[in-house]
Amino acid sequence: MIAEIGHFALMLALVVALVQSILPMAGAARGNHSWMATAAPSAIVQFLCTAVAFGCLLYSFSVSDFTVINVAQNSNSLQPMIYKVSSTWGNHEGSMVLWVLILALFGGMVAMFGGNLPPTLKARTLSVQSMVAFGFLLFILATSNPFERLNPPPIDGRDLNPLLQDIGLALHPPMLYVGYVGFSISFSFAIAALIEGKVDAAWARWVRPWTLLAWIFLTAGILLGSWWAYYELGWGGWWYWDPVENASFMPWLVGTALLHSAIVVEKRDALKTWTILLAILTFSLSLIGTFLVRSGVLTSVHAFATDPERGVFILALLVIAIGGSLALYAWRAPALKGGGLFAPISREGSLILNNLLLTTACATVFIGTLYPLLLDAMTGDKISVGPPFFNATFVPLMIPLIIALGFGPMLSWKRSDLKGVVQRLQFALVVAAVVTAIAAYITWGRSIFGAIGLGLSGWLAASVLIEFGSRIGIGRASAGDVLRRAVGLPRAAWGMMLAHLGFAVLAAGATGASVWQDEAIQSIKPGDSITIANYEFTLRNVDNVRGPNYVAQRGVFTVKEDGTLVATLAPERRRYLVQGTDTTESAIYSNGIADLYAVLGEPQGQGRWIAKVYFKPLVPWIWLGGTIMVLGGIVSLTDRRLRVGAPTRKQAPTPASAPAPAE
Amino acid sequence: MPRLLFILPLLLFGAIAAYFAVGLTKDPRLLPSALIDKPAPEFDLPPVHDGQEGFAKANLGGEVKLVNVFASWCVPCKVEHPVLMRFAETNDTPLYGINYKDKKTDAVAWLKQLGDPYKRIGQDLSGRVGIEWGVYGVPETYVVDREGRIRYRHVGPVLPDAMKEKILPLIEELKK
Incomplete structure (x- = not known):
């Protein structure tokens, strides 16, 4: 019964989406206000319908209703409750329902909180958003119905893929999807603006918080995924350039570029067509990512649904959505x-450089x-490029990005004086040189790239802090004044400082992880030791332990540095009984x-x-830096100008919110 | 601004979409073998179990045979293993194994733990024979006909569906 309600709610959502795609759009074109006014309520109804459908699926999973095929195939009664719940989206059908739920969620949020939007823009935006939702709802109902029944039901389910039974991965997909799919709203705003033929500072300011919200979640989702890969896959890496990872990373790169170019539209009324293009591309890459993961075009360690029929359907959706836009x-x-x-030497110029580097980086990925x-399509050869390609193409692009990022925020709008900025950043250059020298000294005889990478991170961190310090008047004003200025500074400035600082920390972590790692693989028995980098790992014993739905062998290692105990590690090898x-489980x-x-x-x-x-x-710095970046995004989102003050068209951006140009 | 610049993204996407369409028609798991319908390459491998015979080209031909490339370090091999065990129990077609880049003791322990479905196993420690067969990665499974020619190649674990829908019908057909 519950499953049927869910199925019915999905169909209802499809009908609502169809109405919402047509009526407000037609109303906006004909100036019919009552038609336009249907956009907001139908967006909310559409959200409620998909929420009911998702809730029904969630319920079926949590009570282990094995009469539903999807539950029987992806869950098991022995699983702890949290993994029963996360099984809901740990499979193709369920994750697509989550996809449309988030699509509808963003539509619903714009409907609820977009009261200050001009009616035509709001109607058109919600209409475009709904067209995307219609396509995906049709996809779910036609090819991936999660509510299909099974008769007779099996005694127990087939269990969730054991690799996915992990707290990091329970949370990773919803986060990632909120990010990935959240960019749909920037896309809808861009299409609506194209139809209206009007892009201005007010438009940029309406779009920015939604883009920022999506960016925050996408960043957090990617971080969680990377953290999961780090400790769960047991290969010791944190980023594999796996197609599925790349699928989420590409929208992140272009979305980051979009965040920055939207600032130029808002402050300077320039880069409009470019910003629109970025908004289209960001969501297009999310769609392409979905296609890559779902269609089976690429095989990957964790593409979990591959079916050509679905692939054809998604490709058709892609062609209509991306090709059409x-x-x-x-x-x-x-x-x-x-x-x-x-x-060229100006804040705008530096933001363009940022955009070019980020989009080029995205192009390499x-x-x-x-x-x-492509090679397979042309020649029939099967190859995979792997990390060496990305190290040779992507990483070199990050070097100019970091160098320029140090300068960018110091430059003033319109025209700036590079010499003056260099002078004010002298101290950052000294920091970079000192960090490089120290790193080179400590790691003498090993890769020089590590020292360079750390030096760059030092440069970035120092210049970010110098810029922030000069803005709040450190060295020029009294301590009380500095504090007052810091408190009074727009949250967006705080957010920028944190996000850029986080990037410096992350870059240092990534450098350390790729250059200075030490590892050893040996066959040992309890009592034996392996020593790397001054740490002596001793295997004490290996025990058999039992979990709720697995059995495991747990090895206990003690780690000593110069004879003193540093840590006890207990990695496990688990065998999940249902799927065998x-x-x-690394420790x-x-x-x-x-x-x-x-x-x-x-x-x-x-x-x-x-x-x-x-x-x-330095590996912990990767997560630390990423977390600081997310924090920066959150702080920036609370900026006053995004929270209050309905921006009206034609009004110039308020000077108070514009970051003070370099003095 | 030249209009072409604004059309460029659309054109690029058109090209990408066309490639996607072609890509969809191909199964990435379906790696063609250069050896299909050709005689199996020359090889002569030592046994894995001490005191038993090895596996060589001379053992192929005469009747239809299944050759499976496996290793104890390979997780997908563990996945397909029950399927192969069942095959050995229910089908009289001989199943031969090539133990790929594996230590003898590891392979023996693995087979002891999971069961040994193979009639003969050759140990390919260097992976040399694997190269000649065109092995991309373990596991791979080949159907060899009466004349000793390779007729079918399966990449990745043989799951029950692949066994039922591809391999068993082909064996039946070749036996006629």
Whole structure:
């Protein structure tokens, strides 16, 4: 019964979406206000319908209703409750329902909180949002119905993929989806603006909080996924350039560019067509990501639904959504009038550089992800490019990005004086040189790239702090004044400082992880030790333990540095009984600067085990830096100008909210 | 601004979409083998179990045979193993194994733990024979006909569906 209600709610949502796609759009075109006014209530009804459908699916999973095929195939009565719940989206059908739920959620939020939007813009935006929802609801109902019944029901379910039974992965998909799918609203705003033929500062200010919200969740989702891969897969890496990871990383790169170019539209009324294009591209990449993951075009470690019929359907959706919007762009964008002029050395100029580097970086990821597919289409060869390609193309792009990021916020709008900025950043150059020298000294004889990477991070962190310090008057005003200024500073300025600082910390972590890691893989028996980087890992014993739906062997390692005990690590090898799959649970000890990481590998017989131990300097900084970036986004989202003050068209941006230009 | 610049994104997307369409028609798991319908390459491998015979080209031909490339370190091999065990119990077609880049002791322990469905196993420690067969990764499974020619290649674990829908019908057909 519950499943049927869910199924029915999905159908209802489809009908509502159809109405919402047509009526407000037609109303906006004909100036019919009552038609336009249907947009907001129908967006809310559509959200409620999808929420009911999702709730029904959630319920079926939580009570282990195995008469529903989807539940029987992806859940098991022995699973702890949290994984029963997360099983809801740990499969193709359920994750697509989550997808449309978030699509409808963003539509509903605009309907609820978009009271200050001009009626035509609001009607058109919600209408476009609903067209996307219609396509995906149709996709679910036609090819991936999550509520299909099974008769007779099995005694127990097939269990969730054991790799996914993990707290990091229980939360990762919803976060990621809120981000990924959240960019749909920027997309809808862009299409609506193209139809209206009007992009101005007010438009940019309406779009920015939604884009920022999506960005925050996407960043957090990617971080969680990466953290999961780090400790759950037991391969010791934190980023694999796996197609599925790339699918979420590409919208992040372009979405970050969009956040920055929208500032230029807001403050300077320039870069309009470019910003519109970025908004279209960001969501297009989310759609392409969905296609790549769902269609089976690329095989990957964790693409969990591959079915050509679905692939054809999603490809058709892609062609209509992306092709249609780009055609609209080609037709309407040339008519958009550009605004303020500026010199190459200026805040605008630096934001353009940021955009170019980020989109180029995205292009390299795109090529690296799709090149194997393209090659196959052309020549029939099967290859995969893997990390060496990305290290050779993506990483070099990050170097100019970090250098320029140090300068960017110091430059003033319109025209700036590079020499003056360099002078004020002298101290940051000194910091960079000192950090490089110290890092090179400590790690003498090893990769020089590590020292350079850390030096760059030092440069960025120092210049971010100098910029922030000069803004609140450190060194020029009294302590009380500085404090007052800091408190009075727009939250957006705080957000920018945090996000850029977080990026510096993350870059340092990524450098450390890729350059200075130490590892050893050996076959040992209890009592034996492996020593890496001054740490002596000793395997004490291996015990059998039992979990709710798995059995495991747990190895206990003690780690000593110079004879003193630093940590006790207990990695496990689990065998999940229902699917008969093995997983490794690595054990990690972190002191905030470096991680000690141990994995228990295959048994070798005669009491011997393969043990993998790693010393990973700076890896914790990856999560720390990413978290600071997310925090920066949240702080920026609370900025006064995004919260209050319905911006009206034609009104110039308030000077108070504009970051003070360099003095 | 030249109008072409605004059309460029659309054109690029058109090209990408066309590639996607072609990509959809291909199964990434379906790696073609250069050896399909050709005789199996020359090889002569030592046994995994001490005291038993190895596996060589001379053992192929005469009747239809199934050759499976496996390793104890390979997780998907564990997944397909029950399918192969069942095959060995229910089908009289001989199943031969090539133990790929694996230590003898590991392989023996693995087979002891999970059961040994193979009639003969050759140990390919260096992976040399694997190269000649065109093995991309373990597990892979080949159907070899009466004349000793490779007729079918399956990449990845043989799951019950693949066994039922591809391999068993082909074996039946080749036996006629």
